Amino acid sequence: MLDLLDDTTADDNRVKAVRVADLEREEATLRSVARFIRAMWVAVAMLLLFNSGALVTVVNGFGVGPVQDAAVALTATWNEQMEKNGLATPVATIRAFVERLRGAGWSELREGTVELRGAYGEAKG
Amino acid sequence: MGQNWALAGMLFPTLEFGIFFLIVFTVGWGLRTAPTSRKYFLVAASYVFYGWWDWRFTGLLFATTVINYLGGLALGKAERVGLRKFIVGVTVAVDLGVLAFFKYYGFFLTSLDELLTTLGLHRDLPFMEIILPIGISFFTFQGISYVVDVYRGHIAAEKSLLDVMLFKSFFPQLVAGPIVRAADFIPQLHAPARLTREHIAVGTVLILTGLAKKMVIANYLATELVDPVFFDPTAVGALDLLTGAYGYAVQIYCDFSGYSDIAIGVAALLGYRFRENFDQPYRASSLQDFWRRWHISLSSWLRDYLYIPLGGSRGGGAKTYRNLFLTMFLGGVWHGAAWTFVIWGAFHGAMLGVERFIRAKLDELAPPQADEETPFLSRLGNFAQHAVGVVWTFHVVCFAWIFFRADSFGSAQDYLKGLADWTGSHDHVTPFLMGLVALGMLFQFTPRNMGRELALAIRVLPSPLLGLLLGAGILAIWAAAPEGVAPFIYFQF
Numbered sequence: 001m002l003d004l005l006d007d008t009t010a011d012d013n014r015v016k017a018v019r020v021a022d023l024e025r026e027e028a029t030l031r032s033v034a035r036f037i038r039a040m041w042v043a044v045a046m047l048l049l050f051n052s053g054a055l056v057t058v059v060n061g062f063g064v065g066p067v068q069d070a071a072v073a074l075t076a077t078w079n080e081q082m083e084k085n086g087l088a089t090p091v092a093t094i095r096a097f098v099e100r101l102r103g104a105g106w107s108e109l110r111e112g113t114v115e116l117r118g119a120y121g122e123a124k125g
Numbered sequence: 126m127g128q129n130w131a132l133a134g135m136l137f138p139t140l141e142f143g144i145f146f147l148i149v150f151t152v153g154w155g156l157r158t159a160p161t162s163r164k165y166f167l168v169a170a171s172y173v174f175y176g177w178w179d180w181r182f183t184g185l186l187f188a189t190t191v192i193n194y195l196g197g198l199a200l201g202k203a204e205r206v207g208l209r210k211f212i213v214g215v216t217v218a219v220d221l222g223v224l225a226f227f228k229y230y231g232f233f234l235t236s237l238d239e240l241l242t243t244l245g246l247h248r249d250l251p252f253m254e255i256i257l258p259i260g261i262s263f264f265t266f267q268g269i270s271y272v273v274d275v276y277r278g279h280i281a282a283e284k285s286l287l288d289v290m291l292f293k294s295f296f297p298q299l300v301a302g303p304i305v306r307a308a309d310f311i312p313q314l315h316a317p318a319r320l321t322r323e324h325i326a327v328g329t330v331l332i333l334t335g336l337a338k339k340m341v342i343a344n345y346l347a348t349e350l351v352d353p354v355f356f357d358p359t360a361v362g363a364l365d366l367l368t369g370a371y372g373y374a375v376q377i378y379c380d381f382s383g384y385s386d387i388a389i390g391v392a393a394l395l396g397y398r399f400r401e402n403f404d405q406p407y408r409a410s411s412l413q414d415f416w417r418r419w420h421i422s423l424s425s426w427l428r429d430y431l432y433i434p435l436g437g438s439r440g441g442g443a444k445t446y447r448n449l450f451l452t453m454f455l456g457g458v459w460h461g462a463a464w465t466f467v468i469w470g471a472f473h474g475a476m477l478g479v480e481r482f483i484r485a486k487l488d489e490l491a492p493p494q495a496d497e498e499t500p501f502l503s504r505l506g507n508f509a510q511h512a513v514g515v516v517w518t519f520h521v522v523c524f525a526w527i528f529f530r531a532d533s534f535g536s537a538q539d540y541l542k543g544l545a546d547w548t549g550s551h552d553h554v555t556p557f558l559m560g561l562v563a564l565g566m567l568f569q570f571t572p573r574n575m576g577r578e579l580a581l582a583i584r585v586l587p588s589p590l591l592g593l594l595l596g597a598g599i600l601a602i603w604a605a606a607p608e609g610v611a612p613f614i615y616f617q618f
Contacts, residue, residue, distance in 0.1 A: 025317070025319055026317075028319075028320075028321055028322075029154075029157065029318070029319050029320045029321070029396075032320040032321055032322060032324065032325055033154040033157075033320055034588075035322075035325065035588045035591070036150070036320070036325050036394065036588070036591075037150070037151060038588035038589070038592065039325075039588045039589075039591040039592035039595055040147060040150070040592065040595070041592065042588070042589055042591075042592020042593060042595070042596060043592045043593075043595040043596035043599065044143075044147070044596075045592075045596070046592070046593065046596030046597065046600060047596055047599060047600060050596075050600055051600055051603060051604075054140070054603065055140075058140050090600070090604070091600065091603070091604040094601060094604035094605055095604050095605075098604075098605050101556075101557045101560070102345075102349075102555075102557045104555070104556055104557065105555065105556070106555075106556060108556075109556045
């Protein structure tokens, strides 16, 4: 009888442990979901601020209508403001850098390598 | 290739998909305490995702799902071996019949028409304009694997139609894989959905690397090197053609593995685990090794549901070679209704046979020794052999890619002829494009656990920093990528 009681207590403990683990998992999931939702909104805000040009392109692809026209006007104004405040600069800088790489020939690459070697030599003293 | 593709849908690297995912993530996790509602929601979202291409094909997806579900249920109840064989045979035949109609009808009639005309027996054949439903090859194979696994007793027949619908239509893998196995996915639907810091870290790393591979490397290589070179191989020099073949090898890897990375990452963020689909395939030292690393979900599918049922390597030499050849040949046909894919598959099948034969002969001449017993010089020899194997395998694969990418068999022939003529110009061999090819190859030789290490580093970031990383990563990729969004190569299969 005592053995049976012990077994029952052990079972209760096991059930309790499983419940606690489930609760912990549930809490961890809740925290993780909230964490990633916050992260996504930060990412969305960054894209709205620094990539407003892409928003204009997307909105221009919508059909014609009063709501669409309002959206086009709103994104265009937003984009102008971002450009005026210099927030479009990072994207433009990356684009310009990639364009330079795309346009570079083998002679520019050689010159660039020579320049780099020179700079490295100077830095080394 | 004589097919019409429905390709104006929701691509991963677009604003539409970004908004779609934001909604699915938020609502999907909001429903976590009501698992059935969550599944209904995910199925609805997956059908919306699929219908974005062409809503008419959602009916086809649903109909084939119901057939697989009923086939599974019938198998679950049937006990007689003969009846079970009949049920699995009928279900697989319906699946393959649907696939054959949409994918091969036009090809079959065109080839028959050409043959009859050649023989002077021209007839008016019932040609039809058939639009290929996107992802049909992938969801058909998933459906077949479900029914065959139930037949083999690897999994129990699923009683919930909802679970089978979600298994077959789950949007991250629906249109271009990875081909998920029911035994891997359906048990995940029976457990409560969980999201951990690990899921988030792995998902973020995979989505960012997948986007970078696809949008920057694959898209630039496609538009500036591969497409122009393959468009008219007679108009460019041998060096351009050689670089074009290397470029395509890197492009298709970055395109398809990029897609798989994003799919696996998106699934992870929704709390589901998919298996790896690529494992640095161009570091393979043999073709057999290559097929263990390339499109793993397809090659393991072909192994389990075609090669082994054909007899695998159990029937001795000749039968093994036949089975290898047939498996790869049909793998080629699976990719598309064109002779170029048939040749690609047949070439891989033949080369796998040759490789197996040579290895068997070499092993007879010099039996392999355990590493600890081999002297230094012998180990050096093994390393050199491995390095030669990597280079050789890569070039065999590149050779086969020429057929895979060429618009026609004639175009592939022109390409190969052009490789022998080194007098032409080489306008497409620029430092930028060569750099991209080198970068793509670099992915093959980085430490295998690099992704895991990155994920471990991200795991501890607080949400604002994680958001900054995600936003900055997407922004940098967007800024560096060429204008426009090209569809993924594997959407056409």
